[in-house]
Amino acid sequence: MLDGKQTIFSGMQATGNLTLGNYLGALNNWVSLADSYNCFYCVVDEHAITIRQDPATLRANARKVLQLYIAAGLDPKKCCIYYQSHVPAHAELSWILGCFTYMGELSRMTQFKDKAAKHADNINAGLFTYPVLMAADILLYQSDLVPVGVDQKQHLELARDVAIRFNNIYGDVFTIPEGYIAKSGAKIMSLQEPSKKMSKSDENENASIYVLDAPDAIMRKFKRAVTDSVGVVRYSDEQPGIKNLIDIYCACTGLLPEAVEKEFDGKGYGDFKSAVGEAVVARLRPIQERFAELTKDKAYVDGIIKENAEKANYYANKTLRKVQKKVGFPERVR
Numbered sequence: 001m002l003d004g005k006q007t008i009f010s011g012m013q014a015t016g017n018l019t020l021g022n023y024l025g026a027l028n029n030w031v032s033l034a035d036s037y038n039c040f041y042c043v044v045d046e047h048a049i050t051i052r053q054d055p056a057t058l059r060a061n062a063r064k065v066l067q068l069y070i071a072a073g074l075d076p077k078k079c080c081i082y083y084q085s086h087v088p089a090h091a092e093l094s095w096i097l098g099c100f101t102y103m104g105e106l107s108r109m110t111q112f113k114d115k116a117a118k119h120a121d122n123i124n125a126g127l128f129t130y131p132v133l134m135a136a137d138i139l140l141y142q143s144d145l146v147p148v149g150v151d152q153k154q155h156l157e158l159a160r161d162v163a164i165r166f167n168n169i170y171g172d173v174f175t176i177p178e179g180y181i182a183k184s185g186a187k188i189m190s191l192q193e194p195s196k197k198m199s200k201s202d203e204n205e206n207a208s209i210y211v212l213d214a215p216d217a218i219m220r221k222f223k224r225a226v227t228d229s230v231g232v233v234r235y236s237d238e239q240p241g242i243k244n245l246i247d248i249y250c251a252c253t254g255l256l257p258e259a260v261e262k263e264f265d266g267k268g269y270g271d272f273k274s275a276v277g278e279a280v281v282a283r284l285r286p287i288q289e290r291f292a293e294l295t296k297d298k299a300y301v302d303g304i305i306k307e308n309a310e311k312a313n314y315y316a317n318k319t320l321r322k323v324q325k326k327v328g329f330p331e332r333v334r
């Protein structure tokens, strides 16, 4: 509890451009939670290097993601928006927690298995201990709630298990975090393979809409979106492509699926796809405009980065010092 409010922590990878899925499924929820909680929203650049990155690209992408947090509506004076690598306590706590996490637990993580299969030439130790760093992220801020997608639930469970284990040995050190799987957060699928999640790393450029895509690119990708031969705009599992487009349309307009079915009753897929494209363009326009302003105002963004890193370091170090003392590290001499 800080100022009578519970604390939220969440983070996004600093790789690639954010997709419409990242925005509608996550970032948009972060914004709606921001008034009721103390929020720490991190750009997890340390997690990013578990997969080989080009340094200049990583740096540029990390800045983009941070600016997108702000452009999407997070107030950086209220929410703590910062880079993970600017707060050394993350890596330090991660080391300590790694000594309270079992190989067996980490071996069971499905994301590790997936990523190891995908990057068979670079199965590094960081990829294996990724969930420990994530636990450190969360536990450092005594977080109560952690908004995550379903794919991160297993990591969150592990963070809870490690926190409980640590508390059982040393007393109440960590707040035990709860996952927050948003009710309203839309799960957006690929426009080309609607059985797959929309992904930053999809090789098919028509599969994903990026938050910073130009309007004509957005319209073009929706025109090419995979549908079916049924020919009716209906919200049904048998029409996964159309269902996904309806979900996107609803998330951008606030309409319910039934209303969309009615609106497009008797109309063709072409009309519907254009309407979805236009709704997305309209929804993203203010974010893109704000992003462009932030890009021009380097001094302002730098100031935010500095201030928030100080704030994050302050809270993170409070927890880290407590943990270091508990495990028996020698006191600092002042």
Ligand code: TRP
Binding pocket: 009, 010, 011, 012, 013, 044, 047, 133, 134, 137, 138, 146, 147, 148, 152
């Ligand atoms: N692993 C998360 C993802 O890929 C990102 C992340 C890192 C995170 N640390 C976190 C999410 C802490 C929530 C809390 O999506």
